[in-house]
Amino acid sequence: MPTYLKGEKGARYQLGRTLGSGVSCKVKLAKDDNNNRFAVKIMSKDIDFAELMSAELETLRQCAHDNVIGLVESGKGTQENSKKGDKSVHYIVLELAQGGELFDFIALGGRFPEPVTRLYAKQLCQALSYMHKKGVCHRDLKPENLMLDANYNLKVADFGFAAPTVGRDGKGKLTTQLGTASYMAPEIHLGKPYEGPAVDVLATGIILFVMMTQRPPFSQASHDDPHYRLLIGKRGDLFWSAHEEAEGEDIYSKEFKSLFEGMLAFNPKERLTMDQVLAHPWFSGPTKTLSDIKADFDQRKTVVDQEAHNAREEKRAARAQRGEAKGKVRRGIKLGDPAVRAQLREQWGLLEVKDFDIRSATQFFSSA
Ligand SMILES: Nc1ncnc2c1ncn2[C@@H]1O[C@H](COP(=O)(O)OP(=O)(O)O)[C@@H](O)[C@H]1O
Numbered sequence: 001m002p003t004y005l006k007g008e009k010g011a012r013y014q015l016g017r018t019l020g021s022g023v024s025c026k027v028k029l030a031k032d033d034n035n036n037r038f039a040v041k042i043m044s045k046d047i048d049f050a051e052l053m054s055a056e057l058e059t060l061r062q063c064a065h066d067n068v069i070g071l072v073e074s075g076k077g078t079q080e081n082s083k084k085g086d087k088s089v090h091y092i093v094l095e096l097a098q099g100g101e102l103f104d105f106i107a108l109g110g111r112f113p114e115p116v117t118r119l120y121a122k123q124l125c126q127a128l129s130y131m132h133k134k135g136v137c138h139r140d141l142k143p144e145n146l147m148l149d150a151n152y153n154l155k156v157a158d159f160g161f162a163a164p165t166v167g168r169d170g171k172g173k174l175t176t177q178l179g180t181a182s183y184m185a186p187e188i189h190l191g192k193p194y195e196g197p198a199v200d201v202l203a204t205g206i207i208l209f210v211m212m213t214q215r216p217p218f219s220q221a222s223h224d225d226p227h228y229r230l231l232i233g234k235r236g237d238l239f240w241s242a243h244e245e246a247e248g249e250d251i252y253s254k255e256f257k258s259l260f261e262g263m264l265a266f267n268p269k270e271r272l273t274m275d276q277v278l279a280h281p282w283f284s285g286p287t288k289t290l291s292d293i294k295a296d297f298d299q300r301k302t303v304v305d306q307e308a309h310n311a312r313e314e315k316r317a318a319r320a321q322r323g324e325a326k327g328k329v330r331r332g333i334k335l336g337d338p339a340v341r342a343q344l345r346e347q348w349g350l351l352e353v354k355d356f357d358i359r360s361a362t363q364f365f366s367s368a
């Protein structure tokens with residue numbers, strides 16, 4: 001039996017499978033009465049709405065860009081639930097990103113050739129430059145929050161941590177320590193007041209690296225990290241030779257190395273701005289178009305869908321084995337299954353660097 005989300009003002013959406021879920025919300029596939037499909041982010045009303053959803057809504061309202069997920073509407077309503085009864089909720093209706101998360105295309109489909117990385121880098125940086133000019137920053141950039149639409153256009157999503165670049169007090173700095181550790185800027189790790197756009201640039205640099213390599217450049221951008229320390233100490237030569245060794249070949253162009261180092265600068269004042277990033281010579285290299293990549297990405301999507309299907313089947317089988325009622329196993333899980341992700345992350349973390357390289361280099365600048 002279909003379940004519905006009914007808005008206070010008469011909107012009505014038929015709910016489908018779960019596309020993703022976070023700590024405090026669920027994102028579901030939704031269809032209106034004209035069969036238009038959307039993604040709807042649903043949050044239980046007993047959770048503090050003001051704090052969690054208002055930043056997201058405020059940002060979405062301000063940003064209308066081809067590469068930013070579109071806001072359709074939002075409101076309060078009732079979610080029908082056949083088992084637990086009706087529930088009062090807050091919801092945000094979003095443009096549906098049919099392709100899914102960029103994360104899965106990389107993790108399951110393999111690293112992107114440089115001209116493909118350049119295509120997505122351009123889309124991502126243009127969206128962020130636009131946002132920064134509008135006076136908002138994202139603060140939780142990572143491949144899990146970058147979605148692809150049906151044509152594999154990139155859409156920046158998840159503005160739950162977004163904030164005005166001038167800070168909540170208008171003084172120009174942000175102070176809340178948040179984000180995802182492996183994409184956080186060093187100034188956030190250090191608990192210092194920070195500028196939002198600079199933090200977004202650093203996370204974007206890591207995303208570019210992940211696209212090119214299918215692995216992260218380091219565990220985190222902090223002094224404790226032996227790989228990031230190489231960059232802090234201006235020993236990019238050692239950083240890149242370590243990665244070349246892990247990769248088995250030198251896949252990083254001279255321009256990419258220079259761009260990445262500029263985006264990852266320890267001192268936010270030395271870090272490139274998003275506009276400087278876009279003006280960097282790396283962007284003048286060969287770039288694929290969406291039609292060039294269609295066949296490759298259709299193939300990647302098949303793999304992603306197959307994995308999601310397998311994960312659903314596994315969960316179904318496990319539940320059946322536990323003897324749960326059939327009706328209970330219908331809710332699909334996605335590739336966001338924590339076990340699947342944990343395994344992928346572990347694989348990504350397999351970066352071997354010769355000890356002596358790291359030690360000699362880190363001693364050299366341990367006071368940086
Ligand atoms: N517009 C959308 N279209 C398709 N899937 C979406 C959309 N928005 C979110 N999702 C899915 O739901 C997941 C969680 O949504 P997100 O906005 O990132 O919330 P959270 O703050 O919980 O991470 C995403 O990672 C993605 O898989």
Ligand SMILES: [Mg+2]
Nearest residue numbers: 022144145158
């Ligand atoms: Mg998210």
